[in-house]
Amino acid sequence: MAMIAVQVVLEKLASFVAEETRFLGGVRGGIVELQDDLYSMKSFLQDAEERSESDQGLRAWVKQVRDVAYDAEDILEEFMLRFAPSPGSGFTHYLRNSCRSIRKLSARHRLAVQLQSIKARVRAISERRNAFSLNRIDMPSTSSATVEKWHAPRLAALYLDEADVVGIENPKHLLVSWLVEGEEKLSSISVVGMGGLGKTTLVKKVYDSHPIRRSFDAHSWVTVSKSFAATELLRVALQGFLVTANEPVPDNLQSMTDLQLIDALRNYLWKRRYVIVLDDVWTVNAWETIRYAFPDCNCGSRIIFTTRLSNLAESIENTSHVYELQALPENEAWTLFCMKAFRGEHKAVCPPELEEMSRNILRKCEGLPLAIVAIGGLLSKKKNEGLEWKKVHDCLATELKSNNDLESLRRILQLSYDDLPYYLKQCYLYLSVFPEDYLIKRMKMIRLWIVERFVEEKPGFTMEEVAEEYLNELVNRSLIQVVEMNYFNRVKTCRVHDLMREIIQMKSREESFVMIANGTRIGRNEKVRRLSIHENSGEVQSDMRFPYLWSLLSFSSHHSFEHGFRNYKLLRVLNLDRAPLSSFLPELIELIHLRYLSLRWTMIRELPESIRKLKYLEILDLKRTFVSSLPAGITQHN
Numbered sequence: 001m002a003m004i005a006v007q008v009v010l011e012k013l014a015s016f017v018a019e020e021t022r023f024l025g026g027v028r029g030g031i032v033e034l035q036d037d038l039y040s041m042k043s044f045l046q047d048a049e050e051r052s053e054s055d056q057g058l059r060a061w062v063k064q065v066r067d068v069a070y071d072a073e074d075i076l077e078e079f080m081l082r083f084a085p086s087p088g089s090g091f092t093h094y095l096r097n098s099c100r101s102i103r104k105l106s107a108r109h110r111l112a113v114q115l116q117s118i119k120a121r122v123r124a125i126s127e128r129r130n131a132f133s134l135n136r137i138d139m140p141s142t143s144s145a146t147v148e149k150w151h152a153p154r155l156a157a158l159y160l161d162e163a164d165v166v167g168i169e170n171p172k173h174l175l176v177s178w179l180v181e182g183e184e185k186l187s188s189i190s191v192v193g194m195g196g197l198g199k200t201t202l203v204k205k206v207y208d209s210h211p212i213r214r215s216f217d218a219h220s221w222v223t224v225s226k227s228f229a230a231t232e233l234l235r236v237a238l239q240g241f242l243v244t245a246n247e248p249v250p251d252n253l254q255s256m257t258d259l260q261l262i263d264a265l266r267n268y269l270w271k272r273r274y275v276i277v278l279d280d281v282w283t284v285n286a287w288e289t290i291r292y293a294f295p296d297c298n299c300g301s302r303i304i305f306t307t308r309l310s311n312l313a314e315s316i317e318n319t320s321h322v323y324e325l326q327a328l329p330e331n332e333a334w335t336l337f338c339m340k341a342f343r344g345e346h347k348a349v350c351p352p353e354l355e356e357m358s359r360n361i362l363r364k365c366e367g368l369p370l371a372i373v374a375i376g377g378l379l380s381k382k383k384n385e386g387l388e389w390k391k392v393h394d395c396l397a398t399e400l401k402s403n404n405d406l407e408s409l410r411r412i413l414q415l416s417y418d419d420l421p422y423y424l425k426q427c428y429l430y431l432s433v434f435p436e437d438y439l440i441k442r443m444k445m446i447r448l449w450i451v452e453r454f455v456e457e458k459p460g461f462t463m464e465e466v467a468e469e470y471l472n473e474l475v476n477r478s479l480i481q482v483v484e485m486n487y488f489n490r491v492k493t494c495r496v497h498d499l500m501r502e503i504i505q506m507k508s509r510e511e512s513f514v515m516i517a518n519g520t521r522i523g524r525n526e527k528v529r530r531l532s533i534h535e536n537s538g539e540v541q542s543d544m545r546f547p548y549l550w551s552l553l554s555f556s557s558h559h560s561f562e563h564g565f566r567n568y569k570l571l572r573v574l575n576l577d578r579a580p581l582s583s584f585l586p587e588l589i590e591l592i593h594l595r596y597l598s599l600r601w602t603m604i605r606e607l608p609e610s611i612r613k614l615k616y617l618e619i620l621d622l623k624r625t626f627v628s629s630l631p632a633g634i635t636q637h638n
Contacts, residue, residue, distance in 0.1 A: 001429070001511035002062045003045045004422045005069035006038055008453070012076045013038070030115045034072070037122045041065060044134040051132075058132050061125070066512065068121045070529060074548065074570060075114045077593065166339070166369070167332040168202055171323065175206045178321045179275065179302045180215045186296035188303040190313040193325035194478035194497065195412045196370035199306040200279055202325065207277055207304070216302075218274035219244045224281050226419055230289035234261035237276060237293065241268060265293040273299040281307045282419060284315040308416055308478045327367025336369065337362050340376025357389045364396060364498045371499050374409035381405070397502045413503050416479055426454050427470050428479060431496050432508040432516070433532040433553045439483055439493040442471065444598075447619050451573055451596040452551065530573075533559050554579055565591060577601055589613050600624050607631055 013035045017028070045065065052059040178189055191199045206212060207221060220240030222233055235253060238261055242249050250256070256264070276294065281287065287305070294303065296318075305312060313319040328336065337358065338348045350358050361379070365371040375392070378399070382388045392399060400410050420428060427449050434440055446467040449455050455467045471491060474480045479500065486492040496504070508514035514530040530551040535558075546552075551573035554561075560580060564587050565571065573596040574588070582603040588594070589610045597614070598621035605626040611617075612633050620634070 001049075001425070001507075001513055002066040002069065003042065003049060004426050005066045005073070006042045006045065007422055009069045009072045009076070010035065010038055010042070012073065016076070030112060030119065034115060034119050034122065037119060037126060038069070038072075041122065041126050041129075044129055047134045048129070048132065051134075055132070061128060061132065063512070064125045064128075067527065068118060068125060070512075070527065070548070071121075072118045075111070075118065077570070079111050166336040167328050168198070168205060171202055171325065172205055172209070175202070175304075175323060176209055176211050178323075179206070179304070180211055182300070182320060184298045184300045185318070186294065186298075186301045186303070187318045187320035188305060188313075188316055189321045189323065190305045190307060190316070190319060191323045191325055192307055192310050192312070192478070194368075194500075195308055195416050196368045196409065196499075197325045197327065198369040199325055201369070203277055203279065203304055203306050207275070212275060215273070216275045217272040217299075218269060220274070220276045221279065222277065223279045224286050226282050226415075228286050228289075231258050231261065233278075233286070233290050234258060234265065234293055237290070238265050238268070240276075241265075241274070262290075262293040266295050269297075269301070270295055271297050271299065272301075274301045275304065276302075277304045277306070279306050281305050281312060282309070284312060287316060310476050310478065328369060328372070329367065333362060333365065333367045333372055334359075336372050337365075337376045340373050341379040343380050351384060353386060354384060354389060357386055357393060361389065361393050364393070364502075366498050368497070368499060370409055370412055374406050378403060378405040396499075397506045400499075400502055401506055409499075410503070413499060416477060416500075417503065417507070420477070420479075423454065423456060424470060424473060426452075426513075428474060429504050429508050429511070429513050430454065431480075432501065432505040432514050433530065433551075434496075435534040435555050436498065436501065437495070438555065439495060441493055442468070442491045444621075445494075446471065447621075448573065448575075448596065451618055551575075561585075569593075572596070574598070584608055584611075586610075592616070595619070597621070599627075607634075 013031055016031050017035065045062070048058055048062050048065075052062045175189065175191070191203055193199050204221075207219070213219070218241045220237050222236045222240065224233065235256070239249055239253060250264070274294075278287065294301070305316070310324070313322045327333075335348075338350050341358065342348055342350055358379075361375060362372065365375060375396075379389060379392060382392065400406050417425065417428065430449065430452065431440065431445070446464055449467050449470065450463050455463050455470065457463070458466045461469075468490070471480070471494075475482055475491065475494070479496075480494045481497060482491050482494050484492040505514075505516060509516070512527065512529060514532060515526070515528045517531060517533045527548045528546050529548060531546065531549060531553070533552075533554040533556050535556050545567040547567065547569065549568045549571055552565075552568060552571060553573065553575040555575075555577055557578040558580060561576075564585065565574070566587055568591065570593055571591045572593050574591065574594060575596070575598045577598055578601040579599075580603075581599070582605075584599075584604055584607055586608070588597070589608070591614070594614050594617055596619045597617060598619070600621050601624040603626065604622075605628075607622075607627060607630065609631045611620075611631060
């Protein structure tokens with residue numbers, strides 16, 4: 001997320017530099033210098049963020065980078081909005097208005113002083129990076145440790161006993177029939193689903209089954225990493241075919257070129273009926289780089305893909321079937337949970353006194369086999385006491401972060417997040433603001449992304465259309481679950497799997513991206529930028545001023561906001577859905593930065609004329625209120 005914060009500031013700085021803004025005067029050079037310093041720092045951030053998971057000192061360094069980027073954004077935002085004389089749309093529009101209106105030397109001087117302070121911090125932080133031997137992003141690591149880290153979470157799925165697997169027989173028989181029967185031409189089958197659903201486990205049982213071993217002449221299994229290399233995929237595929245058939249592997253296998261490997265594979269597979277599994281494919285490029293190694297000799301050969309990407313099959317020629325793996329139904333999930341949590345003398349039977357809490361814990365797994373196995377295994381080591389199990393239920397995010405028994409689950413779930421480009425990472429993390437089991441409406445989510453400036457401009461498309469592309473990409477990556485589609489086959493409502501929600505809430509807190517008010521005290525030194533209040537959050541600490549707060553989202557019907565909003569001077573987003581409000585709060589007019597205001601499901605009956613002072617307000621949501629008319633000058637949108 002430090003990468004995202006720096007990128008946002010760089011984009012704003014670029015807008016400053018691109019404008020012929022005479023009012024910048026002597027500070028223009030300072031802006032260019034800050035831009036250069038941040039570009040240099042950014043080149044090391046990818047390596048830093050990847051390594052910070054296991055290095056506390058590096059984690060602190062990344063936090064410093066993120067904080068200084070946020071502070072720089074505050075300065076630019078304040079300068080841009082405070083002196084712009086009229087509203088408009090777009091960052092550059094504000095700058096053009098400012099060119100015509102700002103003449104005061106004090107404004108330039110204040111910006112120069114603030115920029116100087118930021119530059120000094122950036123350079124001091126940049127110098128401290130030398131202590132960590134960071135690599136630039138154009139020098140990616142290819143160490144065996146990286147490969148080992150990738151494969152480790154998948155090993156358990158490859159070696160599960162048949163007795164340890166629940167709910168697999170029906171899909172197994174279906175996949176076997178698809179593979180064995182059908183046309184003689186080469187075809188592919190894709191097994192699709194979110195991480196942890198058991199795609200690898202299912203396909204491994206199919207691959208090892210007697211009908212497949214008997215029906216095919218050659219077999220190979222290739223696990224595809226995110227940072228795949230075509231040469232390595234070809235090498236592993238060839239070695240797999242040879243080893244499975246008890247045939248000798250060429251002595252020069254490790255030194256063979258791509259062309260030599262492709263020729264060797266084509267020669268070996270010609271006139272053979274073969275099956276190959278490409279496990280955990282993240283991009284169609286992984287297939288495109290090796291596809292010519294697999295000939296179609298009308299022998300009924302098959303290629304099996306497992307992937308989290310629902311549109312992968314559409315991008316691959318000769319796809320005959322797509323199997324969308326579903327979560328376990330409640331009865332099968334309960335059976336698997338009891339098998340893992342109650343071993344030994346209990347013989348997979350849940351004690352009556354633990355059943356209610358067990359089912360509450362199981363509900364969080366939402367039928368995800370990997371989660372059920374991991375959490376059930378963790379509980380099997382706990383005392384069979386309600387209090388012990390309640391601790392696991394209430395502190396699942398902490399357990400996911402720190403408990404070694406859940407490391408494999410955490411890695412598998414987090415891989416999908418780690419693979420996102422930066423513009424999707426911030427959109428996905430933002431979903432942590434929504435409460436558990438909250439049905440997220442498409443338009444609400446899209447509008448929030450837009451006013452938070454997460455959505456990039458794209459020629460020929462509206463911002464809403466680009467944001468909807470983002471949503472569809474997250475759905476395609478199995479990171480968002482569609483609950484309801486509308487008449488036009490577009491997402492109407494959606495949600496996030498409970499465990500992924502735990503992951504992104506934990507990540508949001510670590511990254512100071514979103515803070516969830518949950519009754520725990522927030523440190524006075526924490527610069528909270530986004531705060532979300534849920535139904536069970538309780539009152540936010542009355543002594544907290546939150547001077548750096550950008551977004552406040554309340555989903556509570558009882559939070560009174562008795563202390564008002566005067567302490568939230570930088571607020572851009574204010575969501576007061578279902579808040580106990582019967583009239584418009586006068587202090588809202590003082591929130592000059594406000595872009596988004598939702599009063600949905602409140603008892604408000606009218607808006608004051610003074611609301612026109614909110615010059616930069618882009619979204620005003622009054623659905624399910626008693627407001628029947630708008631003040632003059634306020635444009636109404638659907």
